[in-house]
Amino acid sequence: MIVHFDKFETWEASFSDLVVRLLGEEVTQNLASSKFEYIDDAGDFLVRHSDIESVSTEIHSWILAHEFCSFHGTRLLPEEIFSVQNTGLHPLVASDREQRLRRILAHHPRWNSIQHMLLEVLDDVGPKEKQGRRQGQVHSSLSRSGLVNGFDHYLTHGSEFDQHVVRRLFDDQSGLELLSSQTVPVLVHVHFSGEQLIQGAHPFFGYLDVVGMGEIPGIARTFLDAWAFKIANPKFDLEKLRTDCCLMERFATQPERILEIEKLGDINAQ
Template identity: 30%
Template sequence: MMESDRITVDFDNGAAWLPGLAAHLGNILPQYVGEAIAGTQPAGPNDASIALYQLVDKHALIEGVRAWITDQDVLVYHGTRINEAQRSSILREGLKLMSTADRISAIEAFLGDHPRWPEIAHRVPQAIAFVGRSGGVREGMVFALLSRSGLVRGCNHYLVEGSEFDHHVANYLLDSEICHEQNRRRGIGSLVQIRLRGEAALRAANPHGELGDQPNLIGELIEALAWWLATGDSDTEAFEEGAALVFYDPIPPLQINAIIQVSDEELWEHYDNRMR
């Protein structure tokens, strides 16, 4: 495919990419596939995709979607809460990999004005070590989601609370005390929009290799396609898709497409209360 023929797939904007994907799969999809899927009365996108798999060669469909997405660019979203200096740093230097060695100063900035800071300050290295061992594997990684609405509406604690690692440390130090005042002072909930080549997005969506017969990212595209074929509904934003991507290399600044601020009013409406 020529560079000029590439499109940018933003999952939540299904109307912009679903017709192109369907056209690419024209030799795989039966003529009346939409009516056939609709006839099964699917309750949602997953049901629709199951019906679609019964109507086509599943392997050919998956490989057709793979070929299409690897010829496109894909937008994905990293959720965080940052101040203006941090925003400028990301635009200038890109997104760095998570490193526990860098978190002491971040924790001091986060909790330094908390009334209990004098009591807990000496325990910060201990807390960082504990969370690094037991709070989930994050070292040397950057995480993103396929969908903006998935982050803003589905799991927006990243934007309300900022760094999940830092918040686990705060919970350890403060016995799960809620730190929303400190969170608000950290900055503004923000989506770092990252532009990837399709093949890079596919690798990041399957960080442990393609397990099973339906690779991540390809499966989400097929669900959206099947639902659209059956219903004509291209509102993929409504899916609040939670498909995650994991990166083991820093995201360079040239791949940072934009940093989009999200108001606290919108975030609190959908706050998932994750860290309480």
């Protein structure tokens, strides 16, 4: 079974086995009888009854033993949907965005007067990394709800890179509106192995490096906190967490890793 973070039933049983093995039945029962108001407090309760290295090591092994679904949110032109289906997701290359942006922004009434600035802005936002720092990267989110109901600007206006570019070119929201007008919001469901998930969640400091710093790695804490809070509050819906757990890769997502391309309704009207 592929783990969907928001769908607790896809990972509850195996993660419960992990916690009981690590901390014992009594601690788990005490957690279940507690009522934590904040998710971090529930995770802290478990950590206090164990130690950072043990918790991190056990969760590391659990992640490696499972497969996961992550979500890349954006807005695409019709032909781009076909391209993703056939060639996958590719790391951002600023120069590759030129023709797309020219096609979209040509409809702007002020385009003729500012189009000469496009290449300079692409270079600034891309290779020079003056904004956003997305060059050479592919991003996705562990939580579908986090994308759709939380940080949904990818779905309302598309690529964060494109948004930075049009904000530089125009001094109002008109460029952003054009980014939406010719595209449709999509969620690309992407398969991650456990190893890919660990690497994607910790692209700068590796999982074991973080453990060596005396901390529980972020991806481990994401699952630990959510599980603990759900056990303490059984009626709580994990989708309401709207978890912002970003995964970043510096290589193409091959088409065989794409599980689904989900077209959404008009998210701008929601």
